[in-house]
Amino acid sequence: MDKQFLLRRIPQLDALLSEDLFCFLIDKYGAGPVREAARALLASKRQAILDHEETVPETINLEITDLARETESLIEVDCRHDLQPVLNATGIILHTNLGRAPLSNSAITAIIETSHGYNNLEFDLEIGSRGNRCDNVSYLLNKLTGAEESLVVNNNAGALLLLLDTLAKGKEVIVSRGELVEIGGSFRIPEIMTQSGALLKEVGTTNRTRLSDYAAAVTENTAALLKVHRSNFRIEGFTSEVGLAELSDLAKETGLPLIYDLGSGLLHPQPPAILAAEPQLTPSVLGLVDAVCFSGDKLLGGPQAGIILSRSDIVQKLHKNPLLRVLRVDKLVLAALTSTLRSYQDPDSLSEDIPFYRLLTVSEDKIKERAQNLLDLLLSKNVKAQLIPCCGEIGAGSAPGVTLASWAVAIPAESTVCSLTDIEQRLRLGIPPVVAYINDGKLIFDLRCIDDDDLYVLAEAIKIASLNIMK
Numbered sequence: 001m002d003k004q005f006l007l008r009r010i011p012q013l014d015a016l017l018s019e020d021l022f023c024f025l026i027d028k029y030g031a032g033p034v035r036e037a038a039r040a041l042l043a044s045k046r047q048a049i050l051d052h053e054e055t056v057p058e059t060i061n062l063e064i065t066d067l068a069r070e071t072e073s074l075i076e077v078d079c080r081h082d083l084q085p086v087l088n089a090t091g092i093i094l095h096t097n098l099g100r101a102p103l104s105n106s107a108i109t110a111i112i113e114t115s116h117g118y119n120n121l122e123f124d125l126e127i128g129s130r131g132n133r134c135d136n137v138s139y140l141l142n143k144l145t146g147a148e149e150s151l152v153v154n155n156n157a158g159a160l161l162l163l164l165d166t167l168a169k170g171k172e173v174i175v176s177r178g179e180l181v182e183i184g185g186s187f188r189i190p191e192i193m194t195q196s197g198a199l200l201k202e203v204g205t206t207n208r209t210r211l212s213d214y215a216a217a218v219t220e221n222t223a224a225l226l227k228v229h230r231s232n233f234r235i236e237g238f239t240s241e242v243g244l245a246e247l248s249d250l251a252k253e254t255g256l257p258l259i260y261d262l263g264s265g266l267l268h269p270q271p272p273a274i275l276a277a278e279p280q281l282t283p284s285v286l287g288l289v290d291a292v293c294f295s296g297d298k299l300l301g302g303p304q305a306g307i308i309l310s311r312s313d314i315v316q317k318l319h320k321n322p323l324l325r326v327l328r329v330d331k332l333v334l335a336a337l338t339s340t341l342r343s344y345q346d347p348d349s350l351s352e353d354i355p356f357y358r359l360l361t362v363s364e365d366k367i368k369e370r371a372q373n374l375l376d377l378l379l380s381k382n383v384k385a386q387l388i389p390c391c392g393e394i395g396a397g398s399a400p401g402v403t404l405a406s407w408a409v410a411i412p413a414e415s416t417v418c419s420l421t422d423i424e425q426r427l428r429l430g431i432p433p434v435v436a437y438i439n440d441g442k443l444i445f446d447l448r449c450i451d452d453d454d455l456y457v458l459a460e461a462i463k464i465a466s467l468n469i470m471k
């Protein structure tokens with residue numbers, strides 16, 4: 001084809017964007033990404049033509065339908081780098097890599113309403129002047145838990161760092177060797193302590209620590225006793241651990257503060273039986289410690305946050321620490337956290353209101369029905385799959401060893417002509433991305449954390465990912 005003729009046929013960007021197919025893309029992806037991708041595509045078409053001599057082969061396609069399809073592919077590749085919704089077919093409810101706890105509807109509404117305009121983030125409405133960032137949420141936290149005072153920071157690692165830095169910089173903190181946990185990523189108790197400037201004084205052994213071990217380690221250079229919940233592992237066999245009550249007595253005798261890193265933050269007053277082994281945050285626990293800290297996005301079911309409940313004098317000291325500014329929490333998180341905590345004022349509604357509890361307590365029959373519905377959709381699209389029982393987890397290092405009986409749709413290796421890892425990868429790279437897992441020669445989609453409303457989208461994603469590779 002004639003080079004000049006082809007160059008003249010390249011559409012103007014604005015004309016192209018007003019085509020129906022492009023209006024459809026703009027509705028789906030927004031004007032910015034479509035304009036950017038279409039501009040890049042037209043530029044690459046122009047370059048491809050210029051790269052030829054006078055005659056250009058027919059392979060350069062300028063049909064509107066093809067330009068729209070190629071634009072969409074460019075947008076999809078570009079979007080892979082965005083933070084975006086993912087369908088979680090892993091059966092792990094608080095998946096740390098997938099954003100931990102989904103938020104309640106009221107928390108989502110609170111985020112929207114708070115982000116719309118102005119708010120009383122650091123403004124005391126009663127006296128009409130500057131207030132503290134956490135005053136609003138602290139008021140509710142104290143009322144709900146019976147804590148004397150409270151404070152919220154960016155996450156629980158930050159909460160512990162702030163406590164140690166404030167109470168124990170340059171001094172010793174006594175911890176059992178059985179509680180020197182690593183939570184995953186880069187949270188290791190010994191490293192957080194080093195960072196805070198507190199000196200770690202390990203006592204006992206991995207499996208056994210006695211009260212006398214703690215007592216013998218106290219010197220004039222001791223600043224605090226620390227107890228850490230072993231969130232993500234269990235020690236079985238020949239073990240002994242010092243309970244909170246005994247440690248509390250020692251703290252009182254020695255005049256040292258007792259800090260408790262509770263980890264998950266189980267605030268539910270009547271938790272489901274499956275959480276029986278998780279330490280609950282009760283008034284009696286609060287009465288035994290000087291400060292307790294936990295995550296907002298684990299068993300609490302709220303946004304990422306580190307919550308500290310403590311004596312007023314300690315919280316006053318925390319407020320004076322410049323680190324608080326570094327660790328401070330955003331207004332949208334506070335909006336979501338406040339709303340999540342409001343749900344706890346009516347414990348009977350928690351299993352409905354808080355997605356974490358809804359996902360935890362959904363019946364096996366309900367998940368099986370959902371899996372069957374997905375299977376029917378897949379079979380109607382000629383995807384060969386089967387219904388199988390499977391096991392999920394709570395996740396985020398909470399309740400180690402507890403498995404959640406569930407149901408899945410599985411694609412067996414023998415029904416495809418390629419490897420299951422290929423389909424698994426195609427699913428991750430789709431829009432929306434789907435995260436499933438391979439076990440025992442099957443690609444498994446656990447339906448616990450999939451919304452009924454997302455079944456069609458999931459079925460379509462699985463169909464597209466397995467296109468041309470089913471036997």
Ligand SMILES: *Cc1c(COP(=O)(O)O)cnc(C)c1O
Pocket residue numbers: 155156157158183187228229230231232261262263264294295296305306396397
């Ligand atoms: C999860 C956990 C942490 C870290 O909490 P983040 O909110 O993820 O920073 C600290 N301590 C314990 C015991 C935990 O379980």
